[in-house]
Amino acid sequence: MSHEHLTSGRVLTRTTILAVVLLACLILAGSVGAVRVPVLNLLGLGESLDGEDRLLFLRILFEVRLPRVLLAAILGGALTVAGIVFQALLRNPLADPYILGVSGGASLGGVTALLLGLGAGTGLVSQFGVPGFAFLGALLSLILIERIASHDGRFTVHTILLTGVIFNAFCAALIFFIQSIASLEQLHAIVFYLMGQVPDDLGYLSIGGFALVSTAVAISLFAMARDYNAMAMGEEGAIQVGVDIERIKRRTFFLGSLLTGMAVSVAGLIGFVGLVVPHLLRIILGPDHRLLIPTGFIGGAVFLVLADLLARTLAAPNEIPVGVVTALVGGPFFLYLLRSKGRDYAFS
Amino acid sequence: MPSPDTTGGVRILTGDTSFTYGTEPVLRSVSITVEPGEIVGILGPNGSGKTTLLKIISGVVKGYEGSVTVDGREVRDIGPRELARSVAVVPQETETGLPFTATEVVLMGRHAHMKGLAFESERDVEIAKTALERTGASHLASRNIQRLSSGERQRVIFARALAQEPGAILLDEPTSFLDIRYQVEIYDLVRQLASEQGISALTALHDLNLAAEYCDRIYLLKEGRVFAEGATDDVLTYVNLTTVFESDVYVDTNDLTGKLLVIPLSHRAKEKLKREKREPIR
CATH class of the missing domain: 3.40.50.300 (P-loop containing nucleotide triphosphate hydrolases)
Incomplete structure (x- = not known):
């Protein structure tokens, strides 16, 4: 009965394969850039390097390239898992991490910080001003949306969806307003922020914290994977097989929004990751969330590491915002999937 | 009996x-x-x-x-x-909503018996198999639930209930x-x-x-x-x-089972009943 249902072995092998692919992508992305860093040689494979070169390459790798590559990986994983669980929650294939409104609040917070000049210069304020404000915006909107969408302690999917969409539109209007009063220089920063970019000035401590929280949240969401499977058969069907639906919906909204809020705070609105990767994995691996969530966490990392590699090398020495790359690559690819074999793999 | x-x-x-x-x-x-x-x-x-x-x-x-x-x-x-x-x-x-196989759908019936992240045990799979057999749906085990006819799908859902x-x-x-x-x-x-x-x-x-x-x-x-x-x-x-x-209905007795037989009456049937001055109960 190997293909009739999922086994833990299948989850383990698929996840391991993807982890190896991710490792290869990390090495590739660490090597390529303005200076080619021979990562494999640094790891002791192939010809060894002389001391001075070795030191220089190590500095470039650890101080310039690796922080950004690792951050791209975590962002990709977080956004993909958020996409998967929101699609499961809303039973809608077009749901992405940004649909439930938290991204609107986060980007409004980030843009406000840019207007106040908190992103310029050096020091703690410049490093944490924008993400700090953005994360505050994300948390505030999370609470607000939850309050508006709850009714008698219950949480209907249509209400969350509508509240999120309206909330996003409201935030977008405020952002337009801020853009209209911003200076030219601020406007440039705001536009780039909104397009989505993996920053290269975030310290290891912040990256580590982000990685830790994202992984913990992804694991908590993975713990609800069987519930998401049952929910694909309708909310009532899920209750009837024993899913505590109100608890699952609420936790999913909170945890998915937390992932999204963190990602937007750090990197702005990087689109398509949370839409394309879940669909691609569903087509390759099937619909079971016990397989989708772990492979999504790693597969999303692979996708964004590669997209960010393109973003910084395609038009070097200039950079293309990674959000533009994901949309340019992801959009057509998504349409291709949809036309070829995607119809079966969308919620109908 | x-x-x-x-x-x-x-x-x-x-x-x-x-x-x-x-x-x-x-x-x-x-x-x-x-x-x-x-x-x-x-x-x-x-x-x-x-x-x-x-x-x-x-x-x-x-x-x-x-x-x-x-x-x-x-x-x-x-x-x-x-x-x-x-x-x-x-x-x-x-x-x-999603293209699960019939077996996977039936295994969802084991949800309340399983703990946490657990994957289905041999016993769960055995129970699902038996349930599919009982509803005469064993041959559908590896089929995509979305592609089944309503009759076939209902057998699978019944098997899920049995599981x-x-x-x-x-x-x-x-x-x-x-x-x-x-x-x-x-x-x-x-x-x-x-x-x-x-x-x-x-x-x-x-x-x-x-x-x-x-x-x-x-x-x-x-x-x-x-x-x-x-x-x-x-x-x-x-x-x-x-x-x-x-x-209006026409009530008869099923002479095979002795049970009630109920036939809804169309407008035309009602007219006929009236014309022939017949009782709606036999």
Whole structure:
């Protein structure tokens, strides 16, 4: 009965394969850039390097390239898992991490910080001003949306969806307003922020914290994977097989929004990751969330590491915002999937 | 006939259960009993509260007044996992949002028996296999649920209910979209479960002839109230049916089974009845 249902072995092998692919992508992305860093040689494979070169390459790798590559990986994983669980929650294939409104609040917070000049210069304020404000915006909107969408302690999917969409539109209007009063220089920063970019000035401590929280949240969401499977058969069907639906919906909204809020705070609105990767994995691996969530966490990392590699090398020495790359690559690819074999793999 | 083994069944009891949707009363003081091993029918026109009653018992609709107990315990105090281990549901129709295989769908019936991240054990898979066999759906095991016909899909959903190993099974017009072959197959299976395992079965249904053939007792609902209750032959009478459904019927006896045979009357048939001065009861 190997293909009739999922086994833990299948989850383990698929996840391991993807982890190896991710490792290869990390090495590739660490090597390529303005200076080619021979990562494999640094790891002791192939010809060894002389001391001075070795030191220089190590500095470039650890101080310039690796922080950004690792951050791209975590962002990709977080956004993909958020996409998967929101699609499961809303039973809608077009749901992405940004649909439930938290991204609107986060980007409004980030843009406000840019207007106040908190992103310029050096020091703690410049490093944490924008993400700090953005994360505050994300948390505030999370609470607000939850309050508006709850009714008698219950949480209907249509209400969350509508509240999120309206909330996003409201935030977008405020952002337009801020853009209209911003200076030219601020406007440039705001536009780039909104397009989505993996920053290269975030310290290891912040990256580590982000990685830790994202992984913990992804694991908590993975713990609800069987519930998401049952929910694909309708909310009532899920209750009837024993899913505590109100608890699952609420936790999913909170945890998915937390992932999204963190990602937007750090990197702005990087689109398509949370839409394309879940669909691609569903087509390759099937619909079971016990397989989708772990492979999504790693597969999303692979996708964004590669997209960010393109973003910084395609038009070097200039950079293309990674959000533009994901949309340019992801959009057509998504349409291709949809036309070829995607119809079966969308919620109908 | 051997006396039914009723150890596997649970009793369902509602006492003065009422439910209001907004300001609209849907159920008014409904009291019903389903004993282990019994097949009980709920009949009544559209909007009479049949589905709401079933949804209250299965924990989908909350906020009812009065009492609803399963195996002696109040439903509002039973968590969804525990409730799903004693009550399973076969709905009229099921959403099939993702392309799971039939086996995967049946294994969802094991949800309430599994813990945390656990994957299905050999035993879970064995139970799912047996359930598919019982509903005659083994050949569908590896098929995509979205590609099945409604009859095939309903067998899989029934197998999912069996995989829950419930003490009671609720059926909400499970055969409405099915052809006659599937109709009798589903209800024959319900009868088998009731008499062999003592499972209590509560079913809403529209087909009066199916009700006459399969139900031990019947509750006739009208506007959220119990209009008539009792043994099937006592409840399905010309007067009760025409009053509750506000429609003319022709009542005959099935000379094979001795059960009631009810035929809805078209305008043309009514005219003929009047012209020939015949009684609507034979």
